[in-house]
Amino acid sequence: xxxxxxxxxxxxxxxxxxxxxxxxxxxxxxxxxxxxxxxxxxxxxxxxxxxxxxxxxxxxxxxxxxxxxxxxxxxxxxxxxxxxxxxxxxxxxxxxxxxxxxxxxxxxxxxxxxxxxxxxxxxxxxxxxxxxxxxxxxxxxxxxxxxxxxxxxxxxxxxxxxxxxxxxxxxxxxxxxxxxxxxxxxxxxxxxxxxxxxxxxxxxxxxxxxxxxxxxxxxxxxxxxxxxxxxxx
Numbered sequence: 001x002x003x004x005x006x007x008x009x010x011x012x013x014x015x016x017x018x019x020x021x022x023x024x025x026x027x028x029x030x031x032x033x034x035x036x037x038x039x040x041x042x043x044x045x046x047x048x049x050x051x052x053x054x055x056x057x058x059x060x061x062x063x064x065x066x067x068x069x070x071x072x073x074x075x076x077x078x079x080x081x082x083x084x085x086x087x088x089x090x091x092x093x094x095x096x097x098x099x100x101x102x103x104x105x106x107x108x109x110x111x112x113x114x115x116x117x118x119x120x121x122x123x124x125x126x127x128x129x130x131x132x133x134x135x136x137x138x139x140x141x142x143x144x145x146x147x148x149x150x151x152x153x154x155x156x157x158x159x160x161x162x163x164x165x166x167x168x169x170x171x172x173x174x175x176x177x178x179x180x181x182x183x184x185x186x187x188x189x190x191x192x193x194x195x196x197x198x199x200x201x202x203x204x205x206x207x208x209x210x211x212x213x214x215x216x217x218x219x220x221x222x223x224x225x226x227x228x229x230x231x232x233x
Contacts, residue, residue: 003027005046007037009055020105034058049075139232155213163206170230179227
């Protein structure tokens with residue numbers, strides 16, 4: 001049973017999300033500010049943290065910074081829709097993903113499961129390595145699933161779990177088209193409903209991040225009404 005630390009100053013979120021996570025088989029510890037969570041982490045570290053960014057005493061950014069001094073435990077940020085700068089900063093500081101408020105609790109559960117699966121793959125790195133966890137190189141792109149690392153032309157690119165999965169799905173077969181439905185299955189499994197626009201938004205952010213490493217990045221092609229294709233450069 002994985003232990004999840006839920007840190008948020010909104011008691012309604014603490015109550016409702018903890019009930020959902022417990023129903024899904026997780027053990028949940030709740031904290032209403034960063035300092036109380038950090039104190040508890042010194043005694044026992046969780047398997048994953050879900051942190052609100054804006055909190056009293058110690059906010060999510062400060063909590064993540066303190067946590068990264070002694071642990072690489074995965075962290076998901078809860079952000080408001082206007083916190084894009086905080087999202088980017090949080091990812092650079094070492095957050096693994098973010099979910100915007102108001103959010104689907106089912107989506108949060110699936111994001112948590114995706115990250116924990118990755119952690120389990122790293123912990124059990126024995127014997128034959130499955131294809132989906134091997135380092136993949138496609139032209140200037142290098143992806144290391146076990147380390148959740150992406151390089152483009154030798155430059156590091158920080159991606160969320162969802163962005164990583166989408167890029168991996170496209171790059172595995174250069175030149176082949178992936179429909180939006182296929183990409184939704186890759187990113188969210190069968191339990192989460194998202195519409196086409198959600199995938200389009202992820203692809204837009206993915207391109208934007210790749211272009212921070214290379215302003216000329218154009219490897220992801222849109223085929224209007226069909227889907228997306230990765231063209232190896």
